[in-house]
């Protein structure tokens with residue numbers, strides 16, 4: 001593919017870059033989780049005010065109908081500017097596109113606008129204690145009761161549930177059907193007695209994700225997305241958007257971290273050290289391969305209208321590279337990088353989850369082997 005921007009794309013990049021230059025998000029609140037969240041929410045509101053909260057959404061829903069390349073440019077510029085990821089990232093990248101694909105007109109009218117303005121935050125209630133990679137074995141049950149469904153079960157690792165108004169919930173509605181077929185996708189209101197959110201503190205010290213205990217929660221039938229029994233297909237739309245959407249943001253963040261590390265190495269007079277130069281060179285190569293592969297993934301989206309299995313390749317490459325980069329940073333900087341509160345300590349610890357979240361590396365490798373390389377199925 002041609003990687004040079006045409007006139008329209010270059011103009012779009014300049015416009016976005018100028019906006020970020022004029023809209024400083026202010027200092028990042030580092031040690032107060034709620035203040036940090038509010039900082040991200042407020043910045044998303046500014047993006048929404050300028051029409052930039054979801055440039056990839058169609059104009060009729062408040063987006064800019066950006067092409068895939070323009071959308072990539074937006075995320076690159078967001079990453080480059082140092083601005084935070086929008087607070088409602090799961091709403092913008094996952095819930096919104098899934099509702100656009102499967103929702104009724106009434107659902108689109110009701111749910112899309114408050115996603116853009118971060119007035120209603122979304123979380124993703126997929127994983128359970130015994131269902132992560134093998135999502136289709138989930139056990140949370142939803143039973144019809146008149147024109148409502150009654151839900152009982154447990155979800156886990158639900159990022160941002162403590163701030164969320166809505167949950168993309170996948171539950172089993174037909175226990176007798178084959179496991180992929182008995183699922184339904186619901187839009188569940190988190191603000192009800194039957195839903196209890198219990199924070200889980202991570203190795204970084206933050207409670208980024210939670211357990212959800214669901215005991216008799218009620219969901220009106222009109223909040224089924226894509227039809228009862230069709231939950232697996234709807235969930236796949238969410239998962240494909242998850243891997244594709246963030247690729248550009250992640251690759252530019254990797255680049256920024258690497259540039260920061262090169263500055264540290266230079267300041268300490270270590271750039272001439274052949275071992276350091278070798279590691280930095282390798283990381284530079286990885287960052288470039290990731291950038292180009294992310295762009296190549298656009299071709300699939302432009303051709304088939306939705307992200308393909310290539311998204312799994314970029315997610316795997318990014319998590320592997322980010323873990324290597326943060327480990328090398330700790331080796332280079334030494335014990336100082338392990339002090340509580342040091343940004344490099346945070347990066348090192350947070351990177352551990354990279355190879356688990358959004359699909360484990362082993363599962364992504366299976367997808368790449370089978371669906372990108374066409375190798376025989378493992379099972």
Ligand SMILES: Cc1cc2nc3c(=O)[nH]c(=O)nc-3n(C[C@H](O)[C@H](O)[C@H](O)COP(=O)(O)OP(=O)(O)OC[C@H]3O[C@@H](n4cnc5c(N)ncnc54)[C@H](O)[C@@H]3O)c2cc1C
Pocket residue numbers: 123124125126127128129130131132133134156157158159160209353354356357358359360361362363366
């Ligand atoms: C930071 C973070 C945020 C998250 N946020 C959310 C969220 O908001 N919502 C949500 O629903 N979930 C979320 N998750 C959960 C995440 O999606 C799951 O952890 C992930 O899918 C793996 O599932 P699991 O933890 O049950 O591990 P398992 O699936 O039990 O896997 C255990 C091990 O077995 C390996 N394995 C499993 N199956 C295979 C296979 N077929 N072939 C080879 N190896 C295999 C895995 O790679 C892994 O090493 C989050 C996770 C993290 C780390």
